[in-house]
Amino acid sequence: EVQLVESGGGLVQPGGSLRLSCVVSGFTFSSYHMHWVRQAPGQGLAWVSRIENDGSSLTYADSVKGRFTISRDNAKNTMYLQMNSLRADDTAVYYCARDNISPGDFWGQGILVTVSS
Amino acid sequence: DIVMTQSPLSLPVTLGQPASISCRSSQSLVHSNGNTYLNWFQQRPGQSPRRLIYNVFNRESGVPDRFSGSGSGTDFTLKISRVEAEDVGVYYCMQSTHWPPYTFGQGSKLEIK
Numbered sequence: 079e080v081q082l083v084e085s086g087g088g089l090v091q092p093g094g095s096l097r098l099s100c101v102v103s104g105f106t107f108s109s110y111h112m113h114w115v116r117q118a119p120g121q122g123l124a125w126v127s128r129i130e131n132d133g134s135s136l137t138y139a140d141s142v143k144g145r146f147t148i149s150r151d152n153a154k155n156t157m158y159l160q161m162n163s164l165r166a167d168d169t170a171v172y173y174c175a176r177d178n179i180s181p182g183d184f185w186g187q188g189i190l191v192t193v194s195s
Numbered sequence: 196d197i198v199m200t201q202s203p204l205s206l207p208v209t210l211g212q213p214a215s216i217s218c219r220s221s222q223s224l225v226h227s228n229g230n231t232y233l234n235w236f237q238q239r240p241g242q243s244p245r246r247l248i249y250n251v252f253n254r255e256s257g258v259p260d261r262f263s264g265s266g267s268g269t270d271f272t273l274k275i276s277r278v279e280a281e282d283v284g285v286y287y288c289m290q291s292t293h294w295p296p297y298t299f300g301q302g303s304k305l306e307i308k
Contacts, residue, residue, distance in 0.1 A: 113297075115244075122285075122287065122299055122300075122301055122302045123236070123238075123244060123287055123289070123299045123302070124299065125295075125296050125297040125298070125299070128294075128295070128297075137294070137295045138295070139295065139296050140296070173243060173244070175244075179232075179249055179250065180232050180234050180246075180249050180250070180289075180291035181234075181289070181291060181297055182234065182236060182244060182246045182289070183246050183249075183255065185243040185244055185245070186243065187243055188243055
């Protein structure tokens with residue numbers, strides 16, 4: 079069974095940092111590109127970042143470029159999102175999602191990040 | 196960036212009746228390889244999104260055949276032949292032809308009348 083489990087969210091002050099993790103199981107992690115997608119409270123879905131299966135290519139939405147860093151450890155079946163210089167408008171549920179032809183054939187349960195003083 | 200525009204944004208439907216959601220893109224979603232990367236997602240209340248359709252009309256495994264996708268170029272449609280109670284939620288289209296960024300529609304909320 080394919081599973082994606084996010085962790086690392088929580089409350090952080092503006093300007094602070096958090097690192098999200100996404101641990102996967104049930105498939106060969108190293109064969110798939112992966113994504114982070116977020117959803118602000120009561121809002122729609124917004125793509126955040128993509129990492130190729132071998133970590134060779136990293137892509138970001140303009141809203142997070144220079145502040146967020148996506149990475150992965152294929153030996154640990156884990157993807158990360160390092161979030162620095164957090165702002166109030168980064169408040170959202172963050173989902174990790176697998177890419178199969180396109181993003182999102184499987185999703186995690188989501189993890190809430192709240193940026194507030 | 197490609198802008199995805201959905202309509203309607205609110206969709207009250209009677210159980211057993213059909214439903215249809217339109218999604219229009221600001222540019223053609225035909226890729227240079229000939230494929231069209233238009234996807235549909237369902238997000239039930241309190242749940243993670245679930246991909247229903249990829250590449251315009253291909254249903255994911257386990258998706259009921261009352262869901263169908265169609266369209267080409269810039270105009271796409273998700274149809275539900277007979278709405279059931281479990282179909283309540285928000286539906287999003289998303290393009291993955293011209294990235295970055297991948298872009299979603301605003302979401303269309305289906306409710307039972």
